[in-house]
Amino acid sequence: MVADTRTETRTSPEGPPLPPARSVVLPGRGRTWILESPGPPGAPTLLLLHGWTATAALNWFTALPALGQHYRVVAMDIRGHGRGLRGRPFSLRGCANDAAALCTLLELPPVIAVGYSMGGPIAQLLWRRHPEQVAGLVLCATSTHFSRPRAFDPAFDLAGRGLALGLGFVPGGAQRQVARHALRGRFAATDLGAWAVEQRARNEFSSLVSAGVELRRYDSRSWIGEVNVPTAVVATTGDQLVPPRRQLAMAEAIPGARVFPVAADHAACAAAPRLFVPALVAACADVAARAAR
DSSP: OOOEEEEEEEOOOSOOEEEEEEEEETTTTTEEEEEOOOOOOTTEEEEOOOTTTOOOHHHHHTTHHHHTTTSSSEEEETTTTTTTTOSOOOOOOHHHHHHHHHHTTTTTOOOOEEETTTTHHHHHHHHHHGGGGGEEEEEEEOBBOHHHHHHOHHHHHHHHHHHHHHTTTTTTHHHHHHHHHHHHHHHHTTTTTHHHHHHTTTOOOOHHHHHHHHHHHBTTTTTGOOSSSSSEEEEETTOOOSHHHHHHHHHHHTTTTTEEOOOTTTTTHHOHHHHHHHHHHHHHHHHHHHHHO
16 A cells, blocks of 8 residues: 555644545556545445545535544545645546545455546546446436536537646646635635635636536436446425436436435535434435445
């Protein structure tokens, strides 16, 4: 195993308490960042995959304490986000391969892949490309596709990739300063404002643009019905970003998938934890029980 010895436990006033975090090197890929909770001995393992523009900490901080009581939890920063891999083109398939490489590095048993928003396609692709590493799926506030039907525009794709390439030449420090300035007004009024700004300011702008293009192109409808592991869908029924009808259609297309509704908008993980966390815990328990059988 190749791993960095540096660890971090964040309990500063600016942010919430988090599990220990550390940097790890994925052989042949680069350095990424993970949060870890050991959980009870012999507990199933959850691999948490965050959403677009978020980080592992920002996406999951409200749920980590509850999940850590029942499971071994590993939450990774996706490439180009937070302290995730740098210097590699963003692709959802590449992110799924990164997740598989992390599972191999940590010698994890087959995991329950928990994907939120963008993390949903990554979890789906992890199952499709590395089925031996996936025992179950929990798909939150996500879908099989994100663009409007027949709305894909090659010109948008080309422009987005050109912008991502151009941003790749902007120094990371300059990108972070711009991000802090852009985000401060949005988050300043919240209790966790400064911490949330710093979390998002770590993102790599070029990767965010590429991720947006990738999500617009993503479509798993032709194969999602082949999923053969226990699956739960945590559907945000007030979602203004990922239409609830698409979330429910995804659940209907996956054999045996069960739905756990949350009456909240897309940011339920952070903005409505009293609704989201119990539904997520119930969904993970359901999948873990079925996977054990």
